[in-house]
Amino acid sequence: MQLINKLPDTQGGSRTEVRGKDLTRLLIRLEKENEWNKKVTAKQNGFQILYLDPMRKISAFILFFLIFMLTACIHSSFAQQKKIRVLIVTGGHGYEHKPFYNVFDSIPSITYDTLVQPQANALIASPEVNRYDVLVFYDMADSISPAQQQAYISLLKKGASMVFLHHSLVSYQHWPEFIKIVGGQYHTAPVLVNGDTLRANYEHGVIIPVKVEQKNHPVTRGISDFEIEDEVYSDVEILPRVQPLLSTSLPKSMRYLAWINHYEHSDVICIQLGHGPSAYSNPNFRKLIRQAIEWAIDNKN
Numbered sequence: 001m002q003l004i005n006k007l008p009d010t011q012g013g014s015r016t017e018v019r020g021k022d023l024t025r026l027l028i029r030l031e032k033e034n035e036w037n038k039k040v041t042a043k044q045n046g047f048q049i050l051y052l053d054p055m056r057k058i059s060a061f062i063l064f065f066l067i068f069m070l071t072a073c074i075h076s077s078f079a080q081q082k083k084i085r086v087l088i089v090t091g092g093h094g095y096e097h098k099p100f101y102n103v104f105d106s107i108p109s110i111t112y113d114t115l116v117q118p119q120a121n122a123l124i125a126s127p128e129v130n131r132y133d134v135l136v137f138y139d140m141a142d143s144i145s146p147a148q149q150q151a152y153i154s155l156l157k158k159g160a161s162m163v164f165l166h167h168s169l170v171s172y173q174h175w176p177e178f179i180k181i182v183g184g185q186y187h188t189a190p191v192l193v194n195g196d197t198l199r200a201n202y203e204h205g206v207i208i209p210v211k212v213e214q215k216n217h218p219v220t221r222g223i224s225d226f227e228i229e230d231e232v233y234s235d236v237e238i239l240p241r242v243q244p245l246l247s248t249s250l251p252k253s254m255r256y257l258a259w260i261n262h263y264e265h266s267d268v269i270c271i272q273l274g275h276g277p278s279a280y281s282n283p284n285f286r287k288l289i290r291q292a293i294e295w296a297i298d299n300k301n
């Protein structure tokens with residue numbers, strides 16, 4: 001924003017280019033020092049200001065005000081445009097609402113709506129789903145119609161961004177495609193996988209040592225290995241093709257705690273962590289959720 005032509009250059013002063021931020025600073029200084037009518041040199045910014053007569057003072061002030069308003073409008077519409085629209089899907093499993101939503105309230109880059117099942121699946125199978133950039137699943141659902149199944153698959157063929165959290169790994173025990181979408185599943189009945197019988201189980205309140213498998217991935221960037229008090233799942237089936245992001249060496253936990261699973265044209269993110277307030281308030285968990293949502297949309301663009 002160049003203001004070079006807007007500043008007076010009477011009485012022998014030099015014409016000087018002043019940009020928006022510098023002008024603001026300069027005008028504030030002029031106002032403060034009541035030196036509107038005097039010559040002021042603002043050396044730190046490398047420019048000079050000149051004698052201003054009262055009329056010029058008024059025009060400079062109006063100009064400053066207009067620029068301020070314009071900048072504020074541009075910033076605000078830009079910020080609104082750039083907000084990621086998230087749909088958080090819940091239902092089928094209890095959780096502490098306030099601390100859970102606090103995780104999302106603390107992410108400045110998003111706006112979100114929440115919807116419980118089965119209404120969420122009805123929306124997902126309707127054009128209304130296009131109002132959202134990222135779908136975050138924190139549901140534990142079992143009912144899904146063939147049309148709704150097809151809707152998930154069609155969205156993923158179009159590169160939709162989906163993030164599955166914690167007990168959403170337990171959803172859709174009778175929909176075989178679900179594990180291919182998420183990359184893993186907590187089977188509620190014993191299941192034979194590659195000759196091993198998996199008997200999935202869980203334990204609350206475990207201190208879990210978490211290892212970051214990919215320190216440079218945008219989802220885990222800036223997160224060092226950490227500990228979290230959370231619920232562990234054991235004997236969960238994880239497809240060999242997933243790209244692990246977090247793991248643990250804890251024998252009673254499933255090995256990978258977060259991963260990316262490529263399905264159709266989408267990179268689906270799954271994060272096993274996140275049972276309750278001790279996880280919600282963990283800064284590494286929060287960072288992981290924020291970066292997962294932001295990457296889900298960056299990766300799509």
Ligand SMILES: [Zn+2]
Nearest residue numbers: 166167231275
């Ligand atoms: Zn849980």
